[in-house]
Amino acid sequence: MPHHESEKENLKRLLLHYEPNIYEDILKVFEVFQSIDDHVTIEELKSKLKDKGIELDNETLKEYMAKIIALGFATKKDFQDQPTKYEHRHIGFHHDHLICVRCGKIVEFEDQELENLQQAIAKKYGFNIIRHRMEMYGLCNNCKSKMERTMPLPLAKPGERYVIKDIMGGRMARLRLFSMGLRPGDEVEVISDSFGDGLIVARGETRIAVGKGIANKILVTLKSDGDSILSSTDKGQS
Ligand SMILES: [Zn+2]
Ligand SMILES: [Zn+2]
Ligand SMILES: [Zn+2]
Numbered sequence: 001m002p003h004h005e006s007e008k009e010n011l012k013r014l015l016l017h018y019e020p021n022i023y024e025d026i027l028k029v030f031e032v033f034q035s036i037d038d039h040v041t042i043e044e045l046k047s048k049l050k051d052k053g054i055e056l057d058n059e060t061l062k063e064y065m066a067k068i069i070a071l072g073f074a075t076k077k078d079f080q081d082q083p084t085k086y087e088h089r090h091i092g093f094h095h096d097h098l099i100c101v102r103c104g105k106i107v108e109f110e111d112q113e114l115e116n117l118q119q120a121i122a123k124k125y126g127f128n129i130i131r132h133r134m135e136m137y138g139l140c141n142n143c144k145s146k147m148e149r150t151m152p153l154p155l156a157k158p159g160e161r162y163v164i165k166d167i168m169g170g171r172m173a174r175l176r177l178f179s180m181g182l183r184p185g186d187e188v189e190v191i192s193d194s195f196g197d198g199l200i201v202a203r204g205e206t207r208i209a210v211g212k213g214i215a216n217k218i219l220v221t222l223k224s225d226g227d228s229i230l231s232s233t234d235k236g237q238s
Contacts, residue, residue, distance in 0.1 A: 003090075004034045007073060014071050022064075028054055029064045030073065039077060039085040039106050079106070080137060096134035102143040139224075146222060153210070153218040154199060158190045162220035169217040177218065180208055187223060 011030055015023035032049050033040070040048075042058055042065070049056060056064070065086055068074045075089045079099050085106075096114070098107040114134070122129045139147065156162050164186045167174045181203060182188070191207060192200040198211045210218070 007090075008034065011068070011071060011073050015067075018071070019067060026064045026067060028052075029056070029061065030068055033065075033068070033074065033086065034088065037088075039087045041083045041085055043083070045086065079135065096136075098136050098138070098140075100140040100143055101137050102139055102147075105140045105142075107140075147224045148221065150219050150221050153188075153190070153201070153215045153220050154193065154212055156188075156190045156220055158193055161187055161189050161223040163187055163223050164218055165221050166219045167217055168219060173214060173217045176214060180210065181206065182208065182210070182218065188220065 008027070008031065012023065012027055015026055019026060029045075029049065032052055032054070033045060036045070036048060042061055045065075046056065046058065046061055049061070065074060065076075069076055069086075069089075072091070073089055074086050077085045077087060077097075079085065079097070081101065082099075082104055094115075095108045095110050098109065099105075118132060118134075119129065150165055153162075164182060164184050166184055167177055167182075177183070182201070186203050189202045190199055191202050195209065198209055199215050201208050201210050201215075
Protein backbone atom coordinates (compact mmCIF):
# COMPACT_ATOMS: atom_id res chain seq x y z
CA MET A 1 0.00 0.00 0.00
CA PRO A 2 1.61 3.28 -1.09
CA HIS A 3 -0.22 5.12 1.70
CA HIS A 4 1.20 2.77 4.33
CA GLU A 5 4.65 3.20 2.78
CA SER A 6 4.53 6.97 3.25
CA GLU A 7 3.28 6.57 6.82
CA LYS A 8 6.22 4.31 7.54
CA GLU A 9 8.64 6.89 6.15
CA ASN A 10 6.91 9.56 8.20
CA LEU A 11 7.25 7.49 11.38
CA LYS A 12 10.87 6.68 10.60
CA ARG A 13 11.76 10.37 10.40
CA LEU A 14 10.14 11.07 13.77
CA LEU A 15 11.72 8.02 15.41
CA LEU A 16 15.19 8.95 14.17
CA HIS A 17 14.70 12.20 15.97
CA TYR A 18 13.06 10.96 19.20
CA GLU A 19 14.20 7.34 19.59
CA PRO A 20 17.43 7.01 17.59
CA ASN A 21 18.62 3.97 19.59
CA ILE A 22 15.60 1.74 19.11
CA TYR A 23 14.01 3.16 15.98
CA GLU A 24 14.68 0.04 13.90
CA ASP A 25 12.95 -2.26 16.39
CA ILE A 26 9.92 0.00 16.66
CA LEU A 27 9.73 0.31 12.90
CA LYS A 28 9.70 -3.49 12.52
CA VAL A 29 6.78 -3.68 14.96
CA PHE A 30 4.99 -0.93 13.06
CA GLU A 31 5.46 -2.71 9.75
CA VAL A 32 3.73 -5.84 11.07
CA PHE A 33 1.06 -3.76 12.81
CA GLN A 34 0.37 -1.96 9.51
CA SER A 35 -0.08 -5.25 7.69
CA ILE A 36 -2.99 -6.17 9.99
CA ASP A 37 -6.16 -4.45 8.87
CA ASP A 38 -8.04 -5.07 12.06
CA HIS A 39 -8.21 -4.25 15.74
CA VAL A 40 -5.54 -6.30 17.50
CA THR A 41 -4.68 -7.12 21.09
CA ILE A 42 -1.10 -7.17 22.34
CA GLU A 43 -1.23 -10.99 22.35
CA GLU A 44 -2.39 -11.13 18.72
CA LEU A 45 0.26 -8.65 17.66
CA LYS A 46 2.88 -10.60 19.56
CA SER A 47 2.03 -13.82 17.74
CA LYS A 48 2.03 -12.07 14.32
CA LEU A 49 5.49 -10.70 15.13
CA LYS A 50 6.61 -14.16 16.16
CA ASP A 51 5.48 -15.49 12.76
CA LYS A 52 7.85 -12.94 11.23
CA GLY A 53 10.69 -14.06 13.49
CA ILE A 54 10.46 -11.11 15.89
CA GLU A 55 10.16 -12.13 19.54
CA LEU A 56 9.25 -9.47 22.08
CA ASP A 57 7.82 -9.68 25.57
CA ASN A 58 4.51 -7.98 26.39
CA GLU A 59 6.11 -5.12 28.30
CA THR A 60 8.48 -4.15 25.50
CA LEU A 61 5.75 -4.48 22.91
CA LYS A 62 3.39 -2.29 24.96
CA GLU A 63 6.15 0.26 25.35
CA TYR A 64 6.78 0.32 21.58
CA MET A 65 3.06 0.62 20.85
CA ALA A 66 2.83 3.47 23.36
CA LYS A 67 5.52 5.32 21.42
CA ILE A 68 3.74 4.64 18.11
CA ILE A 69 0.54 6.01 19.66
CA ALA A 70 2.32 9.02 21.12
CA LEU A 71 3.66 9.87 17.67
CA GLY A 72 0.14 9.67 16.22
CA PHE A 73 0.27 6.46 14.17
CA ALA A 74 -2.05 4.23 16.18
CA THR A 75 -4.84 4.42 18.72
CA LYS A 76 -5.75 2.25 21.66
CA LYS A 77 -9.36 1.22 22.21
CA ASP A 78 -10.93 -0.22 25.34
CA PHE A 79 -14.16 -1.83 24.25
CA GLN A 80 -16.35 -3.12 27.09
CA ASP A 81 -15.49 -6.63 28.32
CA GLN A 82 -12.63 -7.00 25.86
CA PRO A 83 -8.88 -6.72 26.19
CA THR A 84 -7.36 -3.45 24.95
CA LYS A 85 -7.12 -3.32 21.17
CA TYR A 86 -4.89 -1.31 18.89
CA GLU A 87 -5.80 0.04 15.50
CA HIS A 88 -4.26 2.17 12.77
CA ARG A 89 -4.67 5.88 12.96
CA HIS A 90 -5.00 7.56 9.60
CA ILE A 91 -5.15 11.31 9.81
CA GLY A 92 -8.41 12.84 8.66
CA PHE A 93 -10.19 9.50 8.70
CA HIS A 94 -12.84 8.87 11.32
CA HIS A 95 -14.91 5.76 11.89
CA ASP A 96 -17.30 4.32 14.44
CA HIS A 97 -17.80 0.82 15.76
CA LEU A 98 -20.34 -1.97 16.12
CA ILE A 99 -19.21 -4.58 18.66
CA CYS A 100 -20.62 -8.08 19.13
CA VAL A 101 -20.78 -8.90 22.84
CA ARG A 102 -20.68 -12.64 22.15
CA CYS A 103 -17.91 -13.28 19.63
CA GLY A 104 -16.09 -9.95 19.91
CA LYS A 105 -16.47 -9.15 16.21
CA ILE A 106 -15.93 -5.46 15.47
CA VAL A 107 -17.39 -3.73 12.42
CA GLU A 108 -16.21 -0.28 11.42
CA PHE A 109 -18.47 2.15 9.66
CA GLU A 110 -18.58 5.73 8.49
CA ASP A 111 -21.85 7.54 8.16
CA GLN A 112 -21.95 11.20 7.29
CA GLU A 113 -25.61 11.52 8.25
CA LEU A 114 -24.82 10.26 11.75
CA GLU A 115 -21.86 12.61 12.04
CA ASN A 116 -24.05 15.56 10.98
CA LEU A 117 -26.77 14.51 13.39
CA GLN A 118 -24.26 14.47 16.25
CA GLN A 119 -23.18 17.99 15.35
CA ALA A 120 -26.80 19.10 15.26
CA ILE A 121 -27.54 17.51 18.66
CA ALA A 122 -24.48 19.13 20.22
CA LYS A 123 -25.47 22.49 18.78
CA LYS A 124 -29.01 22.14 20.08
CA TYR A 125 -27.68 21.61 23.61
CA GLY A 126 -25.04 24.31 23.38
CA PHE A 127 -22.03 22.03 22.98
CA ASN A 128 -19.06 22.08 20.66
CA ILE A 129 -17.76 18.59 19.91
CA ILE A 130 -14.01 18.13 20.22
CA ARG A 131 -14.01 14.37 19.81
CA HIS A 132 -16.47 11.54 20.14
CA ARG A 133 -16.70 7.77 20.34
CA MET A 134 -19.68 5.96 18.93
CA GLU A 135 -19.79 2.34 20.03
CA MET A 136 -22.84 0.18 19.61
CA TYR A 137 -22.87 -3.12 21.48
CA GLY A 138 -25.04 -6.02 20.44
CA LEU A 139 -25.10 -9.36 18.69
CA CYS A 140 -23.85 -9.91 15.15
CA ASN A 141 -26.33 -11.73 12.88
CA ASN A 142 -24.32 -14.91 13.12
CA CYS A 143 -24.45 -14.95 16.93
CA LYS A 144 -28.07 -13.86 16.98
CA SER A 145 -29.23 -16.73 14.79
CA LYS A 146 -27.07 -19.13 16.79
CA MET A 147 -28.82 -17.98 19.96
CA GLU A 148 -32.30 -18.27 18.50
CA ARG A 149 -31.90 -21.66 16.91
CA THR A 150 -33.94 -24.39 18.58
CA MET A 151 -32.40 -27.84 18.48
CA PRO A 152 -32.89 -31.25 20.04
CA LEU A 153 -30.69 -31.68 23.11
CA PRO A 154 -28.31 -34.25 21.54
CA LEU A 155 -27.13 -31.51 19.13
CA ALA A 156 -26.22 -29.19 22.01
CA LYS A 157 -22.53 -28.50 22.40
CA PRO A 158 -21.05 -29.78 25.66
CA GLY A 159 -19.84 -26.91 27.83
CA GLU A 160 -22.43 -24.36 26.67
CA ARG A 161 -25.55 -23.45 28.62
CA TYR A 162 -28.98 -24.04 27.13
CA VAL A 163 -32.59 -23.42 28.10
CA ILE A 164 -35.27 -26.07 27.61
CA LYS A 165 -37.87 -24.51 25.29
CA ASP A 166 -40.24 -27.38 24.80
CA ILE A 167 -40.74 -31.09 25.18
CA MET A 168 -42.07 -32.98 22.17
CA GLY A 169 -43.85 -36.30 22.15
CA GLY A 170 -46.91 -35.76 24.29
CA ARG A 171 -47.85 -36.31 27.91
CA MET A 172 -45.88 -39.48 28.55
CA ALA A 173 -42.57 -38.04 27.45
CA ARG A 174 -43.29 -34.89 29.40
CA LEU A 175 -44.13 -36.80 32.58
CA ARG A 176 -41.09 -38.97 32.26
CA LEU A 177 -38.85 -35.93 31.91
CA PHE A 178 -40.61 -34.14 34.78
CA SER A 179 -39.92 -37.16 36.97
CA MET A 180 -36.25 -36.92 35.99
CA GLY A 181 -36.30 -33.26 37.00
CA LEU A 182 -36.30 -31.63 33.56
CA ARG A 183 -38.94 -29.03 32.65
CA PRO A 184 -39.36 -26.28 30.07
CA GLY A 185 -37.57 -23.14 31.26
CA ASP A 186 -34.83 -25.13 33.02
CA GLU A 187 -31.25 -24.21 32.33
CA VAL A 188 -29.15 -27.22 31.35
CA GLU A 189 -25.68 -28.07 30.22
CA VAL A 190 -24.55 -31.23 28.45
CA ILE A 191 -21.71 -32.58 30.57
CA SER A 192 -20.93 -35.61 28.48
CA ASP A 193 -22.24 -37.16 25.28
CA SER A 194 -19.97 -40.17 25.34
CA PHE A 195 -21.89 -42.08 27.99
CA GLY A 196 -23.29 -45.23 26.39
CA ASP A 197 -25.97 -44.12 23.95
CA GLY A 198 -27.16 -41.31 26.22
CA LEU A 199 -26.18 -37.95 27.64
CA ILE A 200 -25.18 -36.69 31.04
CA VAL A 201 -26.96 -33.40 31.59
CA ALA A 202 -26.43 -30.98 34.45
CA ARG A 203 -29.31 -29.03 35.89
CA GLY A 204 -28.22 -26.93 38.83
CA GLU A 205 -25.72 -29.12 40.64
CA THR A 206 -27.39 -32.40 39.68
CA ARG A 207 -26.16 -34.67 36.90
CA ILE A 208 -28.95 -36.49 35.12
CA ALA A 209 -28.55 -39.41 32.70
CA VAL A 210 -30.87 -39.03 29.70
CA GLY A 211 -31.24 -41.71 27.02
CA LYS A 212 -30.74 -40.50 23.41
CA GLY A 213 -34.32 -41.38 22.47
CA ILE A 214 -35.92 -39.19 25.09
CA ALA A 215 -33.17 -36.56 24.76
CA ASN A 216 -34.29 -36.05 21.15
CA LYS A 217 -37.68 -34.90 22.45
CA ILE A 218 -36.11 -32.06 24.46
CA LEU A 219 -35.84 -28.84 22.44
CA VAL A 220 -33.31 -26.30 23.65
CA THR A 221 -31.90 -22.90 22.68
CA LEU A 222 -28.56 -21.47 23.62
CA LYS A 223 -28.77 -19.37 26.77
CA SER A 224 -28.05 -15.79 25.81
CA ASP A 225 -25.51 -14.46 28.25
CA GLY A 226 -25.59 -11.58 25.77
CA ASP A 227 -28.91 -10.55 27.31
CA SER A 228 -27.41 -9.89 30.71
CA ILE A 229 -24.46 -8.03 29.16
CA LEU A 230 -26.87 -6.00 27.05
CA SER A 231 -29.12 -5.07 29.94
CA SER A 232 -26.19 -4.11 32.16
CA THR A 233 -24.87 -1.93 29.33
CA ASP A 234 -28.23 -0.22 29.04
CA LYS A 235 -28.32 0.34 32.78
CA GLY A 236 -24.84 1.82 32.68
CA GLN A 237 -25.93 4.42 30.18
CA SER A 238 -29.32 5.44 31.49
ZN1 LIG B 1 -18.40 9.16 14.40
ZN1 LIG C 1 -20.94 -12.29 17.10
ZN1 LIG D 1 -11.75 0.87 14.39
